[in-house]
Amino acid sequence: MPRKKWDIPQRQATDEDVYFNRRKFIRRAGLGTIGLLAGCIPEKLLNPATLVDPTKYLSPTRIEPTPPSEWYPAPTNDAFSTLDRPLTDEVVAALYNNFYEFSTTKEVWRFIDNFEPAPWTVEIGGLVQQPKTYDIDTLIGTMDLEERLYRHRCVEAWSMAIPWTGFPMRALIDLVQPLSSARYVRMLSFFNPEVAPGQWDRSDWPWPYTEGLTIDEATNELTLLVTGIYGHALPKQHGAPLRLVTPWKYGYKGLKSITKIEFTSQQPATFWNTLAPHEYGFFSNVEPEVPHPRWSQATERFITTDPDAPARRETLPYNGYAEYVAHLYE
Ligand code: MTE
Numbered sequence: 001m002p003r004k005k006w007d008i009p010q011r012q013a014t015d016e017d018v019y020f021n022r023r024k025f026i027r028r029a030g031l032g033t034i035g036l037l038a039g040c041i042p043e044k045l046l047n048p049a050t051l052v053d054p055t056k057y058l059s060p061t062r063i064e065p066t067p068p069s070e071w072y073p074a075p076t077n078d079a080f081s082t083l084d085r086p087l088t089d090e091v092v093a094a095l096y097n098n099f100y101e102f103s104t105t106k107e108v109w110r111f112i113d114n115f116e117p118a119p120w121t122v123e124i125g126g127l128v129q130q131p132k133t134y135d136i137d138t139l140i141g142t143m144d145l146e147e148r149l150y151r152h153r154c155v156e157a158w159s160m161a162i163p164w165t166g167f168p169m170r171a172l173i174d175l176v177q178p179l180s181s182a183r184y185v186r187m188l189s190f191f192n193p194e195v196a197p198g199q200w201d202r203s204d205w206p207w208p209y210t211e212g213l214t215i216d217e218a219t220n221e222l223t224l225l226v227t228g229i230y231g232h233a234l235p236k237q238h239g240a241p242l243r244l245v246t247p248w249k250y251g252y253k254g255l256k257s258i259t260k261i262e263f264t265s266q267q268p269a270t271f272w273n274t275l276a277p278h279e280y281g282f283f284s285n286v287e288p289e290v291p292h293p294r295w296s297q298a299t300e301r302f303i304t305t306d307p308d309a310p311a312r313r314e315t316l317p318y319n320g321y322a323e324y325v326a327h328l329y330e
Contacts, residue, residue: 071145073231074165080148084320085313087149088160089305090230096303097237098154099256101189101196101209108237114195117240117257126262127182130175136241140227142175143167147231148224153286153319155250159300164245165228170219178215178263185218186268187211187244188260205275211244211255212268212282214328222247222324225258248321250284285329288315 095109102111120136134142145165152160169185189209193200199207217223224245227234234240239256246253252272262268272280279293288298299312318325 071140072165072228072233074145074147074228077146077148080150083149083151083161085151085161085302086304086306086309087163088152088303092303092305093160093162093229094235094237096158098156098251099198099237099239100202100205101198101207101257102237103198104202109235111197112236115236116195117236120241120259122242122258123260124172124176124262125260126186126264127179128263129177129179132176139172139242143171143225145227147228150222150224150245150247151316151319151321152245152247152251153300153315155252155280155284155292155297157292157295157297157300157315158303159313160303163230164224164226165231166224166226166245168221169223169225169244170221172225172261173215173219181265182263183215184264184267185213185215186260186262186264187213187255187258188262189255189257190259206269206271208259209255209271210268211253211270212264213246213253215263216328217246217325220325220328222321248285248318248325250286252280253284283329285325286315286317286319288317 096106097108098106099108099112102108102115118136121133122136122139123131123133125131145167147163147165149161149163152162173185187210190196191199191208193203199205213223226239226243226245227241229235229238234243239254239258242258243256244254244258267282270280270282273282286297291297297315300315301311302309302313316322
């Protein structure tokens with residue numbers, strides 16, 4: 001029997017209470033944390049009179065025919081079961097997102113109702129021995145899911161701490177067997193302006209959102225294909241039904257709602273690098289000493305409802321994951 005979802009270290013107990021007690025969150029949001037959160041969430045959302053019912057937006061995406069409860073909670077990977085900071089409140093994480101297909105604001109949840117992440121397929125192709133289009137349920141059912149707590153650092157200098165559920169990308173790569181000529185992995189999100197107003201409004205942007213990794217990065221122990229968060233399936237705004245998480249890189253590398261994974265011999269063009277090459281590179285590793293052209297990366301604004309957590313923290317090289325990845329860039 002899988003270990004209980006929240007059977008994790010004592011130091012996180014306070015935040016766990018918050019995740020699973022929405023009323024308490026609402027009370028706290030209304031009475032105690034406006035000052036702390038005002039920088040992250042528009043004040044109207046924190047006014048108890050107008051606060052949305054977060055449970056509506058957090059209900060796990062249904063992935064038929066296998067009910068999500070069969071997959072979640074997944075066992076925790078002991079190597080990633082603790083962090084040096086409290087987890088970000090689930091509700092805060094779900095109301096503060098980047099998903100430009102839907103909005104250029106953080107209030108993605110407001111614009112995402114028409115997006116249907118089921119049924120869903122993921123095409124695996126390019127330089128690979130076993131090209132295949134997977135139904136997402138089949139793919140998830142084939143893989144061993146695990147939970148990992150990861151630091152999450154956006155290039156905009158905000159950060160969170162998130163419990164993701166997923167499987168190592170390496171497991172998928174072992175399954176599909178890239179050819180020896182494959183040196184990169186290119187990943188694409190969806191293109192459907194009928195449900196994604198951002199794709200309609202910004203029709204000159206290089207949709208679909210595309211990202212890429214070297215094969216060495218894709219097979220690194222940290223690289224996770226994510227299907228769930230906080231012990232349930234991904235809500236839409238976090239990139240249902242499948243997204244990438246590479247915690248030593250800025251968050252924009254973490255492509256949401258993946259439709260295609262392609263193995264290539266050439267470094268693929270990526271969304272932000274195509275839009276603003278002088279601001280966003282291909283590798284995009286978290287490097288505190290390398291400022292963004294418009295702001296410093298030396299510190300980050302930690303988004304949390306924990307009143308004891310520092311509002312700003314020093315940015316860590318590779319977001320604290322140097323031991324896993326620094327060798328890739330020597
Ligand atoms: N994936 C797609 N398809 N579209 C996007 O706009 N935004 C990226 C990344 N993945 C984005 C995306 C950025 S800029 C960040 S910081 C993270 O998603 C945010 O993930 P979160 O909203 O789950 O915190």
